[in-house]
Amino acid sequence: MSVTFGDDAVAEKAAEAARELAAEGVPQALASGDPTLWGPPAEAEAAIRLGWLSLPLTSRELIPEITNLVEKAQAEHLDHVVLAGMGGSSLAPEVICATADAPLTVLDTTDPGQVLRALRDRLDRTILVVASKSGGTVETDSHRRVYEQAFRDAGIDPADRIVVVTDPDSPLEQLAIEAGYNIILADPNVGGRYSALSAFGLVPSALAGADVASLLDEAGAVHPLLAEDEGNPGLELGTALGAAALAGRDKLVLEDSLSEINGLPDWIEQLIAESTGKQGRGVLPVVGADPGEARDELTAVIGPGEGGVRVEGPLGAQFLIWEYATAVAGRILGIDPFDQPNVAESKANTTRLLESAGEGPLPVGEPLLVDGPVEVYGEVPGQPKNVAAVLTALLRQIPGDGYLAVMAYLDRLAAFDAPVSEEDSFEEMADTWAAADPATLRALLALRTDRPVTFGWGPRFLHSTGQYHKGGPQNGVFLQITGAVTEDVPVPGKPYTLGRLQLAQALGDLGALTGRARPAVRLHLTDRVAGVAHLLHAAREL
Missing domain, CATH: 3.40.50.10490 (Glucose-6-phosphate isomerase like protein; domain 1)
Structure with missing residues (x-):
C-alpha cells in the first residue's frame, strides 16, 4: 500500500x-482507539464508533458462519443474490463484487421500476440479504416487506430465503428472530460508512462469490502501519x-x-x-x-x-x-468524523409529508413552467421560458467556490432498456445507453462550467452526500429530477407505495435544502424516456 x-x-x-x-x-492514539482525538463534543460518539480499526482481526471470527451460509445457499442453487441496504450497507459490497466480478443485485432505491426489475429476475433462485445497522431504515424495511410478499405469493417460505445483517438488539434483529430468518450480527461499535470490513460488507459479498477472507488479509497486512x-x-x-x-x-x-x-x-x-x-x-x-x-x-x-x-x-x-x-x-x-447531524432532517420531512397527506396527493405545488415532457418547480431567476434557460440560470448561480449537485430520483438501470442491435459494436451500444442515461447530464453540464458538478441517485445519495449538501459549506446549487411512475409497488403493511415514498423523499430533501436558502429546482419528467432525452438535448444546446 x-x-x-x-x-x-x-x-x-x-x-x-x-x-x-x-x-x-496522534497516529498511536488513533490506532489504539482513543476517542478524545476530536475534542470533548465528539468523545461520546467516537467512543462507540472506533471498532473499524480492529475489523481486519475481529471480522475473521465471522468467516466460519459466513462460509456455512454460502455453502447452504449453493446447495439450494440460490445464485441470485439481492442486497437490500442503503449507504454503508450497500456501497462497500457493490465495490467488492464489481471488483471480484461477482454478480450482486443492489437495491438502494425506492424507485418502483428498479425494484420490479429485481423482483422479476429469478425469484425462484433468489436469496435476499436485508442489511440495516439501525434496523429501521425505511427503504430497506420496504424492500423486506415487498420481498416477503413476493416469496409467499410464489409459494416460497421467506425464512428459507432471507438473511438479516444488523446490529445486536435492533428492531430488525427481533423481527428476524420471530420470523426465523438467518441472522448475522455486526459489530455495534462501527458506524455504517466505516463498515466495509464488517458483516455488512462481507456477508452479501461472500454470498455473491467474492473472496472476503482475502480482503481481510489485505487489510491485515497494512494494519500494523497505522500506529507509525x-x-x-x-x-x-x-x-x-x-x-x-x-x-x-x-x-x-x-x-x-x-x-x-x-x-x-x-x-x-x-x-x-x-x-x-x-x-x-x-x-x-x-x-x-x-x-x-x-x-x-x-x-x-x-x-x-x-x-x-x-x-x-x-x-x-x-x-x-x-x-x-x-x-x-x-x-x-476540527469536526467529528463519526456523526451525521443533518441526515435525519430529510427523513423527518419525508415522514411528515406522508402522514400529513394521508391518502391525498403529496404537496408538489404548481409548476413554474412546462417544457414538453418536463415540468419545472421552484424559483429560477430571469423568468426562464424552457429547460435550457433553467439549466443556464442554475449554472450562473454557482458561486466561485461552489458546486452543482444533480440528484435523480429515477431507475438507475433504465438506460439499459434502450434498444440496441446485435450488430452494434460495444461502443455503439454504450453511446445508445448514454443517450438514455440521466447521469450523462453531469458531464454535459460540467462542460459548461469550471465548477464541480456531482451526480447522485436518489434516495441513495441521501445516505452519502446528503449530509454534505445540508451540513457543508453554503455554496451548493441543486438540480433535482423526479419522474412519473407508470407501474407502482405497494409496500405491504404500510399506507404508501414505493412511488409515493420516492416522491416524498425527494420533496422532503428539497424542503431541507430550500429551508437553508440553498438554490434548488425540481424537474419532473411526465414521461421518463422522453423527459431524459429532452433534458440531455437541452444541455447539449447550452
Whole structure:
C-alpha cells in the first residue's frame, strides 16, 4: 500500500501536518482507539464508533458462519443474490463484487421500476440479504416487506430465503428472530460508512462469490502501519486531505480509470462527504469527473496515474486506509468524523409529508413552467421560458467556490432498456445507453462550467452526500429530477407505495435544502424516456 504525491505543494503541507500530528502522538492514539482525538463534543460518539480499526482481526471470527451460509445457499442453487441496504450497507459490497466480478443485485432505491426489475429476475433462485445497522431504515424495511410478499405469493417460505445483517438488539434483529430468518450480527461499535470490513460488507459479498477472507488479509497486512509516525499510508493520505482542505482545496476529484478496483470512488464519496460535511465545512468528493485546474480542487488517483495524490494498493487495504485517513482529516478540520447531524432532517420531512397527506396527493405545488415532457418547480431567476434557460440560470448561480449537485430520483438501470442491435459494436451500444442515461447530464453540464458538478441517485445519495449538501459549506446549487411512475409497488403493511415514498423523499430533501436558502429546482419528467432525452438535448444546446 502506498501514497505518493504528484503535487509538491500538497506534499509539503501534508508532511508538515504529519509532523505536527506525530509530535502530538496522534497516529498511536488513533490506532489504539482513543476517542478524545476530536475534542470533548465528539468523545461520546467516537467512543462507540472506533471498532473499524480492529475489523481486519475481529471480522475473521465471522468467516466460519459466513462460509456455512454460502455453502447452504449453493446447495439450494440460490445464485441470485439481492442486497437490500442503503449507504454503508450497500456501497462497500457493490465495490467488492464489481471488483471480484461477482454478480450482486443492489437495491438502494425506492424507485418502483428498479425494484420490479429485481423482483422479476429469478425469484425462484433468489436469496435476499436485508442489511440495516439501525434496523429501521425505511427503504430497506420496504424492500423486506415487498420481498416477503413476493416469496409467499410464489409459494416460497421467506425464512428459507432471507438473511438479516444488523446490529445486536435492533428492531430488525427481533423481527428476524420471530420470523426465523438467518441472522448475522455486526459489530455495534462501527458506524455504517466505516463498515466495509464488517458483516455488512462481507456477508452479501461472500454470498455473491467474492473472496472476503482475502480482503481481510489485505487489510491485515497494512494494519500494523497505522500506529507509525512514518511509512503510515493512512497518515499520509489523511494529512493530505485535511491540510489541502484547510488551504482551500476542498473539492476532491476521485480518479480511478486505470485501477483494477471497480467503483471505489462511490464508496469514498460517502465516507468523506458524510464524515466531513458539517458545521459549514468539509471536503466534497467529485466522482466521474475529469481533473480540472480549479484552484480549490485536489485530485486523488486510485491505482496508476498522475494527480495530486496517488493511492495504490489492494481493495482490503484501501478500505482501511481511507477510513483512517478520513478520521485524520476530521481532526485537522476540527469536526467529528463519526456523526451525521443533518441526515435525519430529510427523513423527518419525508415522514411528515406522508402522514400529513394521508391518502391525498403529496404537496408538489404548481409548476413554474412546462417544457414538453418536463415540468419545472421552484424559483429560477430571469423568468426562464424552457429547460435550457433553467439549466443556464442554475449554472450562473454557482458561486466561485461552489458546486452543482444533480440528484435523480429515477431507475438507475433504465438506460439499459434502450434498444440496441446485435450488430452494434460495444461502443455503439454504450453511446445508445448514454443517450438514455440521466447521469450523462453531469458531464454535459460540467462542460459548461469550471465548477464541480456531482451526480447522485436518489434516495441513495441521501445516505452519502446528503449530509454534505445540508451540513457543508453554503455554496451548493441543486438540480433535482423526479419522474412519473407508470407501474407502482405497494409496500405491504404500510399506507404508501414505493412511488409515493420516492416522491416524498425527494420533496422532503428539497424542503431541507430550500429551508437553508440553498438554490434548488425540481424537474419532473411526465414521461421518463422522453423527459431524459429532452433534458440531455437541452444541455447539449447550452
